[in-house]
Amino acid sequence: MKAFTLFGPSDTILLFGAASSSVSSRTQLSFPQTQRLLFCRAETDASVSLVNVPPNLLLAEREEAKAVLRMFLTNQGMNRLTAARKMKKLDRFVDHLMLRLHTVYKTRYLVGRELTTPEIRDALIPYLDEFVEEHGDNFVEVLEYFPIPIVKENNTNANTNTSDDDNYVVESSEEFVQKATSHSRASNNTETPNLPPHVVYLEELGMELEVIKEVIRKFPAFAYYSLEGKIKPVVEFLLDLGISKSDIPAIITKRPQLCGISLTENLIPTMAFLEDLGVDKKKWAKVIYRFPALLTYSRSKLQATVDFLYEMGLSPQDVGKVLTRCPSIISYSIDEKLRPTSHYFDSIGVNPAVVMSRYPQVFGLSVEASLKPVTDFFMQKGYHVADVALMASRYGAIYSFSVEDNLLPKWEYFLSMEYPKTELVKFPQYFGYSLEERIKVRYEVVKESGVRLLLNQVLSLSDEDFYKLLKRKVKKKNACA
Incomplete structure (x- = not known):
């Protein structure tokens, strides 16, 4: 593991770096309390170069790193609620991921350029994959109890030289979080006459200031997205796709991360990838409005979901229709939602591919809390499981209805209509x-x-x-x- 060190808010900063087993260099520098700098120790002459790195960039990148880690946990089979709770315990490991970024993209920091979302993902996802390979099922516990040795340190060779990467030091995350929060509060003050440019721009699009504040509160990195470099190009691209200007605020509110994606390196290639998978390119405006998060998922996640749809028995044409009509299907966990739901429909004699192709939203429901109660309801009313299977095949949306609020009152009225019970098997759409x-x-x-x-x-x-x-x-x- 790289010999990284985080320094705190004290005036005196210590840099440590081992040149050999017998000699350790120690450089002590003093700076004013208000000045926070990024340090890089050069191996060649042991000199120290100082480059200012704005705290807001570091905070934005830390939020991106957290988003990548949270997404990685869900892709490993953890449900989103559990992943969100687990993230509260992983602050130290997130700091470690930040150091990883600083190592991989050191030259970018030297010139003061902000990292893009794809760059952050490209650096961190393979690194996280290595954790899974090394620690297997215990990798989440390893992250939670970090720092324990994640990659064995090469301390056995007494004559091994350390590179400049081994002595890379950054400002503590706590400090730049505090600074950025303070800046955010100032920016969100409605009495401040000079609002940030991107806030003014969003207000001109029709986005309420309170909504902008809420977006920044939930996703602080958004406060530091460049207007000209990130937000405006994405908004203009969405407008060119045919999305109404009045719909832009809703899209940004649902998925502010969309504005952090590079058009040329990520967003457009992802759209082309999805079109190859069957998404109707003529309906991108509707698809993005329904589920803007679709364009922020990794290619591997998109492909994995599509592969499962093929595994269920859907045709390429049906897969394209599902992705176009219900793009949120990509957000459903294969192991916690799609596969259990498919198995359940199989168990009662329903072809899950039929339900998926017609009513994909049903696959986002809980088997125990939503599907089984509906089946049990009709079984208790005297129907056979084969009858329920026919009803589900003809109108899978029946499983999305509440038993108490929908099925029961309509059933009671149906009994007064003097129809035989078989009429509901023929026409379960009655409940819709x-x-x-x-x-x-x-x-x-x-x-x-x-x-x-x-x-x-x-x-x-x-x-x-x-x-x-x-x-x-x-x-x-x-x-x-």
Whole structure:
């Protein structure tokens, strides 16, 4: 492991670096309390070069590093809630990831350039993969109890020289977090006459100042995104795709990280990748509005989900339709959502590929809390599992309804409609219509007319077609009389 050191807020800063086993160099420098600098010790002449690194850049990059780590945990099978809780215990390891960035991109810091999201991911994801390979199932525990030796330090060779990377020192994360928070508070003061340019720009797009504050509160890195370099190019690109200007605030609110993605290096290539997987390129405006986070997932995550859809039995055409109509399917954990739901439908005789192709949103529900209660409800009403399977195949959305608030009151009214129970097996879409505004109104009209219509005819026809059919039925009845 690299011999990194973090210094704190004291006025005196110590730099340590071992030139050999018998000699250790120690350089002591004093600076004013308010000045915080990034130090790099050059191996050639032991000189120290000082380069200012704005705290706001370090904070933004730390938030990006945390986002990468959180995403990595979910990709390893941890659900998002657990990953979010676990992140609270990983501050020390996040600091270590920051040092990793500083090592990999040292020359970028020397010229003061901010790292892009793809650069951060490219540096950290392979590094995290190495942790999994080395520690296996224990890797999360290793991160939580960091610093324990993660990569064995090469201390056995007494004559091994250390490079300049081994003595890379940065300002403590606590300090630049405090500074950036203070800056953020000043920027968010509504009484401040000179708001940051990107805040003014977002307000011009129709984004409320309070909403901007909330976005920054939840995702502090957004406060430090460059207007000209990041936010504006992404917004203009979205507008060119056909997204309405009025929809931009909602998109940014849902996924502010989108504004940190490079158009040429990440966003556009990811869109091309998704188009190859079947996303309808003519419908990008709707897809992004529905689920802007889609463009922030890694290629490996996208491909893994698509591969599972193929494994379920979906055709390439169906996969494209699912990704276009329900792009949030990418956010569902394969091991915690997609696979268990697929197995459950299999267990009751339903082809999961059919449900996925027609009602993919159902796969985001809990098997125990949402799916099983619906099946149990119909079984308790006297239906066989084969009947429930038919209902699910014909109208998978039935599993997204609340038993107490939807199924039960509509079932009770259905019993008064004098239809056989088999009518619901033929037309489970009945539960998708409003009880007060559609079902009761239409059925009362049919009942008063004295004729009989199929449940499908009562509910699925447009008003015009419904009354035309009813008129023909009444006329035929009168003619027969």
